[in-house]
Amino acid sequence: MADVFATSFGVLNYSGMLFNKGNVKTPLSSIIGSKAKTTNHVEFVTGQEYSSGGNGSQPKITENQSLTAPDASVTTREQKTNVTQIFQESVGISYGKQSNMGTLSGINVANQQANPISELDFQVAAKIQKVNRDIEYTFINGVYHKATSDDDANQTRGLIPAITSNTMAMNKKPLGLWDIADMVKKIYGANAPTEGLVLWCDAVTLFQINADAVQNGLTIVPAAREINGISLSSVVTPIGVVYLHLGECLPAGTALLLNLDVLAPVYQPVPGKGNFFLEQLAKTGAGEKYQLFGQIGLDHGAEWYHGKFTGISTTFEKPAYSRSVYVANAADIGKATA
Incomplete structure (x- = not known):
C-alpha cells in the first residue's frame, strides 16, 4: 500500500478539545505490565511440564522384597514455548503540513490555535494507542505460529x-x-x-454474576484488590475468593478464569534501540516518515493454571426476585391485647 502522508488539505487543523471515539482500553496489558521479561531469541520458554505423585497409592513391599531395590525409573520433562511477534506502524508528515499549523478550518474564535499543536506528536500518539490495543487483542486471541522463513510471520499464542x-x-x-x-x-x-x-469477562457476564449473587443472598465486594492501578471486585466460592474484572477483546460468550501471577509480557528489544521505539526513515522528498517498531509475546505460564468458559449466553437475564419473609406469630398481628 502506498504511503499516505499528513498534508495540509488531507488532515485539516481544528480548534477545540480532542476526543477519541476508538477503544483504547488495555486492562490485561496494564495489569501484567510490571512483570515484563526480555529475551534475545524469538522463541521463549513458558515453562516445563512433568507429572509425579498422581492420585497416590499404598505400596505393598515385604521385608524380603525390600532387600532388593526396585527397578529404576525416571520422570521426564517437556518444555513449552511461545514466540514474540512484530508490531510495526508508520507515520508521514509533509513539510507543507508542518509549516501550516496556523491555518484553521471549521468554526473558530479569535486567538484560538490548532489542537494538536504538533501533527507529528498527534499521529505518533494515535499509532501507539493502536499498537497497544493490537497487543491487548493478541494477548487474548492470538493464534500461535512459529515462522519457518523470513517471509513467514511469527505469531504469539494468546490465552484463549x-x-x-x-x-x-x-x-x-x-x-x-x-x-x-x-x-x-x-x-x-x-x-x-x-x-x-481473576474472572476476565464482558459486561453481560459481569451483570449476570452480580444478579446471580443478589438472588442467592451473596455480595460482590467492589474494589477488593488493586493491581497496577486496576481495581478488582471479588466473590467467595467454596474453594476460595475469585476476583472479577471487566475485560477487553473477548469474543462474545467467552470468559477466562486467570492466574495473573504466571502471566507476563516478553519483550525482544533491538540492541542499541530498545523496544517499541520511534525512528526517522530515509527522506525521499519534502516530508518526514517515521516508524514505530517493537517485538513482544505473551508468557502465559502453565495453561492448566487457567480456565476458559465458552458459549455463554450473550443476553442479560434479569433476576426474578423471590425472597420470602417469615414473621413470627403473624396470625396474631393486629389483634387487640387484653
Missing part, C-alpha cells in the same frame, strides 16, 4: 487458544456463581493454585 485443559461449554446458558466455583474446582483438580484467580 492456550487454555485447553480446564474448559467449560455453557451451551448458551448464563454464567453463574456455581459455574465459576466449578471452574475453580477444575483448576484445583488439575493440581494448580487457586489463590488470586
Whole structure:
C-alpha cells in the first residue's frame, strides 16, 4: 500500500478539545505490565511440564522384597514455548503540513490555535494507542505460529487458544456463581493454585454474576484488590475468593478464569534501540516518515493454571426476585391485647 502522508488539505487543523471515539482500553496489558521479561531469541520458554505423585497409592513391599531395590525409573520433562511477534506502524508528515499549523478550518474564535499543536506528536500518539490495543487483542486471541522463513510471520499464542485443559461449554446458558466455583474446582483438580484467580469477562457476564449473587443472598465486594492501578471486585466460592474484572477483546460468550501471577509480557528489544521505539526513515522528498517498531509475546505460564468458559449466553437475564419473609406469630398481628 502506498504511503499516505499528513498534508495540509488531507488532515485539516481544528480548534477545540480532542476526543477519541476508538477503544483504547488495555486492562490485561496494564495489569501484567510490571512483570515484563526480555529475551534475545524469538522463541521463549513458558515453562516445563512433568507429572509425579498422581492420585497416590499404598505400596505393598515385604521385608524380603525390600532387600532388593526396585527397578529404576525416571520422570521426564517437556518444555513449552511461545514466540514474540512484530508490531510495526508508520507515520508521514509533509513539510507543507508542518509549516501550516496556523491555518484553521471549521468554526473558530479569535486567538484560538490548532489542537494538536504538533501533527507529528498527534499521529505518533494515535499509532501507539493502536499498537497497544493490537497487543491487548493478541494477548487474548492470538493464534500461535512459529515462522519457518523470513517471509513467514511469527505469531504469539494468546490465552484463549492456550487454555485447553480446564474448559467449560455453557451451551448458551448464563454464567453463574456455581459455574465459576466449578471452574475453580477444575483448576484445583488439575493440581494448580487457586489463590488470586481473576474472572476476565464482558459486561453481560459481569451483570449476570452480580444478579446471580443478589438472588442467592451473596455480595460482590467492589474494589477488593488493586493491581497496577486496576481495581478488582471479588466473590467467595467454596474453594476460595475469585476476583472479577471487566475485560477487553473477548469474543462474545467467552470468559477466562486467570492466574495473573504466571502471566507476563516478553519483550525482544533491538540492541542499541530498545523496544517499541520511534525512528526517522530515509527522506525521499519534502516530508518526514517515521516508524514505530517493537517485538513482544505473551508468557502465559502453565495453561492448566487457567480456565476458559465458552458459549455463554450473550443476553442479560434479569433476576426474578423471590425472597420470602417469615414473621413470627403473624396470625396474631393486629389483634387487640387484653
